[in-house]
Amino acid sequence: MASQDHILTLSCPDKAGIVHSVTGxxxxxxxxxxxxxxxxxPDLKKFFMRVHFGHAxxxxxxxxxxxxLAKDLEMDYQIVPKAHKPRVMIMVSKIGHCLNDLLxxxxxxxxxxxxxxxVSNHPEFEGLAKSYGVAFHHLPVTKDTKAEQESRILDLIxxxxxxLVVLARYMQIISPRLCAEMSGRIINIHHSFLPxxxxxxxxxxxxxxxxxxxxxxxxxxxxxxxxxxxxxxxVARVDHSMSPKELLDEGSNVETQVLAAAVKWWxxxxxxxxxxxxxxxx
Numbered sequence: 001m002a003s004q005d006h007i008l009t010l011s012c013p014d015k016a017g018i019v020h021s022v023t024g025x026x027x028x029x030x031x032x033x034x035x036x037x038x039x040x041x042p043d044l045k046k047f048f049m050r051v052h053f054g055h056a057x058x059x060x061x062x063x064x065x066x067x068x069l070a071k072d073l074e075m076d077y078q079i080v081p082k083a084h085k086p087r088v089m090i091m092v093s094k095i096g097h098c099l100n101d102l103l104x105x106x107x108x109x110x111x112x113x114x115x116x117x118x119v120s121n122h123p124e125f126e127g128l129a130k131s132y133g134v135a136f137h138h139l140p141v142t143k144d145t146k147a148e149q150e151s152r153i154l155d156l157i158x159x160x161x162x163x164l165v166v167l168a169r170y171m172q173i174i175s176p177r178l179c180a181e182m183s184g185r186i187i188n189i190h191h192s193f194l195p196x197x198x199x200x201x202x203x204x205x206x207x208x209x210x211x212x213x214x215x216x217x218x219x220x221x222x223x224x225x226x227x228x229x230x231x232x233x234x235v236a237r238v239d240h241s242m243s244p245k246e247l248l249d250e251g252s253n254v255e256t257q258v259l260a261a262a263v264k265w266w267x268x269x270x271x272x273x274x275x276x277x278x279x280x281x282x
Contacts, residue, residue: 003054003055003056003057004054004056004081004082004083005034005052005053005054005056005081005082005083006052006053006054006056006059006079006080006081006082007050007051007052007079007080007081007082007268007269008022008026008049008050008051008053008077008078008079009049009050009051009077009078009269009272010022010048010049010075010076010077010078011046011047011048011049011075011076011077011272011274012046012047012073012074012075012076013045013046013047013073013074014040014041014045014046014047015047015073018047018049018073019036019038019049021069021072021073022049022051022069023036023051025062025065025066025069026051026053026062028065029056029061029062029065030055031053031054031055031056032053032054032055033051033052033053034052034053034054035050035051035052036049036050036051036052037049037050037281038050039279039281041274041279044274044275046274048272048274048279050269050270050281052082059079062079066079078269080269083112085112085113085114085267086113086114086163086164086266086267087113087114087115087116087160087161087162087163087164088113088114088115088162088163088164088165088166088263088267089115089116089117089118089119089156089157089160089162089164089165089166090102090103090115090117090118090119090165090166090168091118091119091120091153091165091166091167091168091170092118092119092120092125092167092168092169092170093120093121093122093169093170093171093172094122094124094171095169095171096124096125096128096169097169097252097255097256098168098169098189098255098256098259099118099125099128099168099169100128101256101259101260102115102166102168102259102260102263103115103128103132103134105260107132110260110264111260111263111264111267112264112267112268113164113263113267115132115134116134116135116160116162117134117135117136117137117156117160118134118135118136118137119137119139119153119156120136120137120138120139120170121138121139121140121141121149121170121171121172122138122140123138126138137152137156139152139153141172146172146175147175150174150175150177150178153178154178154181157182163185164185164186164187164263164266164267165182165185165186165187166186166187166259166263167186167187167188167189167221168189168259169189169191169255170188173225174186174221176223179221179222179223180223182221183222184220184273186220186221187218187219187220187221187231187259187262187263187266188218188219188220188221188228189216189217189218189255189258189259189262190202190216190217190218190219190226191203191216191251191252191255192205192206192214192215192216192217203244203247203248203251204244206238206247207242207243207244207247210240211238212237212238212239213235213236213237213238214235214236214238214247214250214251214254215233215234215235215236215251215254216233216234216251216254216255216257216258216259217230217232217233217258218230218231218232218233218258218259218261218262218263219231220273220278229273229274229275229276229277229278230277230278231262231265231266231271231278231280232258232261232262232265232280233258234254234257234258234261235254236250236251236253236254238250261282265280265281265282270282
């Protein structure tokens, strides 16, 4: 088997000597550290690290030494091949710019992910899915069918071995059950610069307030609506002459950039949950 690069991610209570201990294990196995990023949270006393290392034929020789180190440091860790492609389910309603952008970026190799299926509560984007060779599941949601359809979504996640769910303008509230089962593995794009203008029609809210910047936020989904840990935010300047439609058009461009960045960083193992916040190595 040819050697390949791997990514090691870890978090643990902060203490002296963690970097030395981790890199020491890699060095003893003859592995080369190609990139290392670390962060110590001074408030939560928690340590985070991402290591890109090379020249590994496999990771089997690392299981025993890292298992021992994990016990000593109370460490959660994961080692994956750098080339690994997470399997992503995209969920969408009737607004398709984020969906289209993700499909294009994946097709052209800008996102190192697989997209085996798209789920929607409306049929509008079945043709788009078919044009990319992606399975499309139309699961209409009403008050009476919501619980049943969420159970079907969970079944699809298990059947398709889904690593990440992306809400690309999916305009349904995710239940606490689904949030809990996929904790840290559902990313939403919110069309405002949170915590400003939560809820419906944020661009109209921004227009009414005469704001000079608008933005978008990619965050993890939790049972608290629009309150999940923030992964990425970006803004665009606007002015008094712009209509709500022009604000929406400008904001749509920002949304695609923000969501694509969040998905890319998650797929590259750069995003760590840290309480109500995130650590993002980029």
